[in-house]
Amino acid sequence: MSARIRMAKLAPYLFVGPAIAFVLVFLYAPVVFSVGLSLTDWNFISPTMNFVGLENYRRIFADPNFRDAAVNTLLYCVVLIPAQIMVPLALAALILRVRNPFLAGFYKSALFLPTILAYSTAGIAWLWLFDPLNGFFNAALSALGMPTSRWHNDPSLAIWCVTFVTFWKNFGLNMLLLLAALVSIPKSLLEAAAIDNAGPWRRFFTIELPLISPTFFFVAVTTTMNVLDDIVGVIDVLTGGGPYGQSSNILYYMYERGLSFFQFGQASAASVIIIVLVLVVTLAQFRMFEHRVHYES
Amino acid sequence: MKSPYISRRLFVGGAAAVGATTVVPARAFARDDVVVTISSPWGADRPFQKVVDAYNAKATGVSVVNRLDGDYQDMATKALAGVAAGRPPEIMVTGWKFGYFARRTLGARDLAEVDSAKADEIMSRFKPQVKPLVTIDGALIGVPWSLSTPVTWINMDLWREAGLDDDIPLDISHEWLIEKATAIDKALAGKNHPTYRSALDLSNNEWTSQAYIQNAGGYILDDQTLTCDSPEAIAGMTAFAEPARAGIWTNMDYRAQQKAQYAGNIAIVATSSSRAGALAKLDTEFKDAMFPSLGRPRNMNSGGNFLAIYAREDELAQASMDFLSFCGSEEAQAIWSEMGYLNASVFDLGEKPLQTAATAQLDAGLTPETIWPGSRGLEGQDVWRQWVARVVEGVVTPEEGMARAQRELAPLVSID
Amino acid sequence: MAILSVFPLLWIVTTAFTPNDLVLTKAFRLLPESPTFDNFRIAFTRFPVAAWIWNSLVIAGLVTAGKLAIAVPAGFAFAHMRFAGRDTLFWVIVATLTFPTIIGIVPLYVGISMIGWYDTLAGVIVPSIAYIGFYVFFMRQAFRSLPAEMFEAARLDKAGPLKQLLEIAIPNVLPAIASLGVISFLGAWNIYLWSLLVLDSPEKRTLTIGLKSFIVIDDFEPLWGPMMVVGLLSMLPVMLLFLLAQRFVMAAFTGRVGE
Structure with a gap:
């Protein structure tokens, strides 16, 4: 075998090698280690690490904060996943119909802007809007003669404040993705439909929506992850999970267990539970969309 | 023909230099100084920085760096990570309420063990009633720095x-x-x-x-x-x-x-x-x-914090002790009193505004906060x-x- | 809706120019009362803000460079090369799209501490490069749009794989690479939780976590004005980048995702 041929055989592996190495070392390995750590009582600086079986799982299932966090996670998903797909879809469809290119550009940029902000930056802005005594919302409410609110400091409202800020911070990306997909639909198809006397609504549901279904599927899968993930940043800057855990979710719970209290065993047990949940949800989504996604050519 | 290259380097160098000078104001350390890092809840705009600056100005061969790490809980978390990484902060401003945690989990040093004569000398400059606050499990684990109620x-x-x-x-x-x-x-x-x-x-x-x-x-x-x-x-x-x-x-x-x-x-x-x-x-x-x-x-x-040593090496612990000794001086206490805490030292620092109630409570006797x-x-x-x-x-x-x-x-x- | 979405940011801008002692007194103002640059002076002299800007740039730049350096050849191999295990390896990478980013944070944190990367920029940069599921997927799509004949011709000319990639493939997908670069930069500029955990020394922080140093924790005078200066600085570069590179970002998604 000449050196050239050996090289040609090896080349693909050299090309994909770094990518594989990075995901294995920094994404897969930590997950595997989490499974291992979840069976121990290690707390980071203690010299000993004992095998404790499923004790950590028993403990977190018995922890009311974990139960609250789990229920909240479900609530966040039920509200945010549909909202972060449907509202951006509606906005994308609307922007597409804005004739003035300058105005369309403005809408697009303005709506996308929150997406590119850091959580801490978004946090200071929203803490001002939500300020329990003298924030903008309260000033506006009392100017209108309406009762004020404590917003994120109110145990029953905190979760909705987090939901809203998460939505504000994240819908822009999906909007852009869906808009891009809509833009790429050949004009001829839509014109043909218009000639067939299909109204705008019918056109949207029978032509545009099916044609963007691959993007739609992609958006659905990534949004599920984002909803779990992005909330953590928002919770951290807005409420810290409070009042008394009322706005936490299971990833934030894991984060707190692990890196505020250094209960690595419990944190790892929580992350294993999250991984299992994510797998289940993702598989379900794949099955749901498998037969419905319309692939062009 | 090399000038564009040089100017770009200069630009980068210049940017780095700007970064370096603004990092910590007035940090012109001698190269062979022992550097002591303090994890604290106070940034460069707070009176604590002035205490540090006053010490560094004395050029004792020890340079102190004040590092803002967040609230007491954030600091404890960071310290734990530091301990695990084998590089705890030499000194940490430790909340009274985490006294046991500091001693038993983070391994705060017994000052008497580091330098018993110096420890006695430092403690003689503080009111006797605050000594129990810094004594955990029989060990003197810090200098009573901030006292409030x-x-x-x-x-x-x-x-x-x-x-x-x-x-x-x-x-x-x-x-x-x-x-x-x-x-x-x-x-x-x-x-x-x-x-x-x-x-x-x-x-x-x-x-x-x-x-x-x-x-x-x-x-x-x-x-x-x-x-x-x-x-x-x-x-x-x-x-x-x-x-x-x-x-x-x-x-x-x-x-x-x-x-x-x-x-x-x-x-x-x-x-x-x-x-x-x-x-x-x-x-x-x-x-x-x-x-x-x-x-x-x-x-x-009561509430507040003490300055505890976490350095493991003897040289660093001794250097930290030298700074703590300065903290017990009248000069340091006078600078620090601007912050608004009660005066825990024996020095007469004069009446501070808005401290009548706190002083009355101190005189009536304070218990530790929950540790x-x-x-x-x-x-x-x-x-x-x-x-x-x-x-x-x-x-x-x-x-x-x-x-x-x-x-x-x-x-x-x-x-x- | 567009106004609603931008509105919270107005306050940051206004407050950055409001004298610190006036910040607290009113809930709402559109234009600053007695505007001033004092907050900028305070922010830059009392905090290592210049170093924060530099660190943010270094992290965003190197994470972007790293991601592209890894994802581009991988995407090319998956699109135009034949090798055993190709599909499996592809899915191994793309499946990471479904990993919540902080899921492995505990073992990663331990690992970073053990190898001495705690409180270093490398500790932030290197693990952040690993989130390349989307990038590899996207690059494969981009390279697939190039006809296979292009490379067959090159092979006949005895061009090696590296030459094919560098001289033929990459020049033809530059817009796609540029848009990925922009997306990566925007994302890496705002890395929050992980840098918060790893970076410790004040001069090693980034703008986004330096901002947290201002959120008052003691009972002394709060610095709201300078805090907003840092907030403003943390959003200006990404806003400008987005506005300038918007066409790329849009092009990146147009008709490519999920093809």
């Missing part, structure tokens, strides 16, 4: 606008407080007042709730036994939550509360005496009264805070809240 702060502008009498007693009771807050709310609420938003705030945290419990004759932890479900503790918590239930206390997080007090939104706030420094600087006139009593002798807790035992002390405080919040919000009765807090805290404080 909860007091009552009254915004005099709002007070007068509500038509109340300027003559405020130093020694006030819970009933008096409720009565005045109600009167203020009646006078000022719902009138589109430019700043007034709320009458009272007792601070929803682990500390003022402890003060209420102790003023009712109870304790959260008695020595190391949990007694937060005793009848006295329940009575204290009932009184503590009363104004929130009555609608004169708009309960909110500590950060929002501080901002609101400084903006003149809240008429009366019961919180740390350490706000004296900041409140004295505002345009609004404030007056301090003692923490509300519950009709029996007060049993006030969460066990290696899981960080969690203990968090659990306690959550139950305090639930009681204040009224989602559980004080009886039930305290009983459940006791059950949840028991395993956290009994481990090791």
